[in-house]
Amino acid sequence: MTGPTTLFEKVWNEHVVREDAGAPAVLYVDLHLVHEVTSPQAFDGLRARGLRVRRPERTVATMDHSTPTLPRSLAVVDAQAEAQLAKLKANCAEFGVSLYDLDSADQGIVHVIGPELGLTQPGRTIVCGDSHTSTHGAFGALAFGIGTSEVEHVLATQCLLQGKAKTLEVRVDGRLSPGVGAKDIILALIAKIGTGGATGHVIEYCGTAIEALGMEERMTVCNMSIEAGARAGMIAPDEVTFEWLEGRRFAPKGDAWTAAVERWRTLRTDPGAKFDASVKLDASALAPMITYGTNPGMGIPVTGRVPTLESVDAGSDRAALAKALDYMGLAPGAAIAGQKVDVVFIGSCTNSRMGDLRAAAGLLRGRKVASGVRVLVVPGSKAIKRQAEAEGLDSVFKAAGAEWREAGCSMCIAMNGDQLSPGQYAVSTSNRNFEGRQGRGGRTLLASPLTAAAAAVAGKVVDPRTLMGGVS
Amino acid sequence: MKREAREAFTTLTSTFVVLPADNVDTDQIIPARFLKVTDKVGLGANVFADWRLGPDGTPNPDFPLNRPDAAGARILVAGANFGCGSSREHAPWALVGWGLRAIIAPSFADIFKQNAMKNGLLPVAVDAAAHARLLEARRADPRASVTVDLPAQTVTLGGKPLAGFAIDPFAKECLVHGVDELGYLLDRAADIDRYEAKHA
Numbered sequence A: 001m002t003g004p005t006t007l008f009e010k011v012w013n014e015h016v017v018r019e020d021a022g023a024p025a026v027l028y029v030d031l032h033l034v035h036e037v038t039s040p041q042a043f044d045g046l047r048a049r050g051l052r053v054r055r056p057e058r059t060v061a062t063m064d065h066s067t068p069t070l071p072r073s074l075a076v077v078d079a080q081a082e083a084q085l086a087k088l089k090a091n092c093a094e095f096g097v098s099l100y101d102l103d104s105a106d107q108g109i110v111h112v113i114g115p116e117l118g119l120t121q122p123g124r125t126i127v128c129g130d131s132h133t134s135t136h137g138a139f140g141a142l143a144f145g146i147g148t149s150e151v152e153h154v155l156a157t158q159c160l161l162q163g164k165a166k167t168l169e170v171r172v173d174g175r176l177s178p179g180v181g182a183k184d185i186i187l188a189l190i191a192k193i194g195t196g197g198a199t200g201h202v203i204e205y206c207g208t209a210i211e212a213l214g215m216e217e218r219m220t221v222c223n224m225s226i227e228a229g230a231r232a233g234m235i236a237p238d239e240v241t242f243e244w245l246e247g248r249r250f251a252p253k254g255d256a257w258t259a260a261v262e263r264w265r266t267l268r269t270d271p272g273a274k275f276d277a278s279v280k281l282d283a284s285a286l287a288p289m290i291t292y293g294t295n296p297g298m299g300i301p302v303t304g305r306v307p308t309l310e311s312v313d314a315g316s317d318r319a320a321l322a323k324a325l326d327y328m329g330l331a332p333g334a335a336i337a338g339q340k341v342d343v344v345f346i347g348s349c350t351n352s353r354m355g356d357l358r359a360a361a362g363l364l365r366g367r368k369v370a371s372g373v374r375v376l377v378v379p380g381s382k383a384i385k386r387q388a389e390a391e392g393l394d395s396v397f398k399a400a401g402a403e404w405r406e407a408g409c410s411m412c413i414a415m416n417g418d419q420l421s422p423g424q425y426a427v428s429t430s431n432r433n434f435e436g437r438q439g440r441g442g443r444t445l446l447a448s449p450l451t452a453a454a455a456a457v458a459g460k461v462v463d464p465r466t467l468m469g470g471v472s
Numbered sequence B: 001m002k003r004e005a006r007e008a009f010t011t012l013t014s015t016f017v018v019l020p021a022d023n024v025d026t027d028q029i030i031p032a033r034f035l036k037v038t039d040k041v042g043l044g045a046n047v048f049a050d051w052r053l054g055p056d057g058t059p060n061p062d063f064p065l066n067r068p069d070a071a072g073a074r075i076l077v078a079g080a081n082f083g084c085g086s087s088r089e090h091a092p093w094a095l096v097g098w099g100l101r102a103i104i105a106p107s108f109a110d111i112f113k114q115n116a117m118k119n120g121l122l123p124v125a126v127d128a129a130a131h132a133r134l135l136e137a138r139r140a141d142p143r144a145s146v147t148v149d150l151p152a153q154t155v156t157l158g159g160k161p162l163a164g165f166a167i168d169p170f171a172k173e174c175l176v177h178g179v180d181e182l183g184y185l186l187d188r189a190a191d192i193d194r195y196e197a198k199h200a
């Protein structure tokens, strides 16, 4: 008889193919997602060894990172990106992998379309050559990013060699106040534990504030697990999960659906199961968050001040803060509200879903983007783009003076030509504020869609709660 | 079984470069605009591009990798949580392409660590005291030399023992014998068949 186990351990145990002393476990992968940037060398590796893709039907590819977000008739940013997209197409054709390419009605950011198509399901192991694969953990899947060598391993064997991670319980209780959302929870968590705070661990998010979140919001939380260094982030599936999944293209149907839901209900951490570490957060005490520095752990409430150098430990922390503030051009101790903004980016696998777009549009409706501010709204997938247009959100964005774009990663990673100029400030709903992430010399402030939309209207960082309730 | 031999890693003695910042992310190690390649070659020329080179491509003379005393160093001593962020394996490809074979730091991000070991780039985690002594030794003598002994799992500084380090025994085995993990996985085909049959 085994003792009480965590959600992570349940999914892990179910997928161990073999475990030998002195070697990592051979872990079976249920779903392998593939995109253009991290896969070409892996397919080359297969060819060099004369190998095939072991389970093409468990492998799904899309194009998202270097794809244009201007009308698709326009050219890809450069010949290299063009060649990379062509290579993915050729590889998928040669190895029998289904591809949602630019012509597909289902194309989009890999972490947006997996759930949308119902490929992401509770209890599955899901990998992708992409660190934000943690997003899929919102469904109670064990989902994590891998390198290109491992992409090759999974293509060839449908398995990975994995050491078992430790577990970190993140308990968020209490009620979020209006204007505060999932993005603020995760930014507050990373600010609390740091970018390396969860290294070596799989996070399980639990507590009443997590249970109260919808699926899109849960994805936002799990998405940024990697920014705390976590291997993965998971949330136990519940009625919210099942309702969201039911009827999606690749979700089980009929009796298979009933049986699946019954099985999925067992995917919960047993009472008394032990985590290696625990952290608590009080949702009711949270305010909208924003980052001021060059890693996602450098976050403060939008009502707060940039830390002073004296407020952090002398030594490497202080040196890091000084370096970050120098890059960001921000004064130690300054209020973050009022900071001028040049660009607002609403998109990325963190915040490009319907709820995100509705929140941003709700604030922008009847208002104008401040003069001199460029606003890019980039839906996460073509399906989201269609839905948003059906709801008239595109008209709201365009009437406000924002650009409404095609689906893709866009300015989150600035590979496709959508990027900041040196020195520009952006409030961005994406997940990384690393130096140069949105274009060389660009300065990124991470925030929620609501805070980003508020910055677009004000032309500076502002507490979105002061603009809520719409215009009269 | 189809195996691919890699360059084995046993001991490495070299001068070292210091990049003291904590949380150096993979976007710094290799900026995203260089990820449009479809092979692994040539990435060394772009390692730390935005720190190492000015916007016009001229080398920044203050960047540690550009200083004359960095020439020939095959070891990088870095800050905590080195390699955080993106899972891009282009990061170790670029570091190896530049000529590095080992990184010594207080800690590493998980995915980077895995990616590095798969490319013969050894991540060596040492405690704060040992890390501080390395920085001190480098300040005193830019030609200071370190030996990383993987079979013994030790780091030696100027001929004297400095620290031991932990490494997953399996990863060590693969590095020391130049064996790649895919060969090992392919040898488990019968187990994978059985698993799939059971879960079909």
Ligand code: SF4
Binding pocket: A064, A065, A109, A110, A111, A130, A132, A348, A349, A350, A408, A409, A412, A413, A430, A431
């Ligand atoms: S949106 Fe950004 S973080 Fe997400 S997959 Fe694309 S590049 Fe990566």
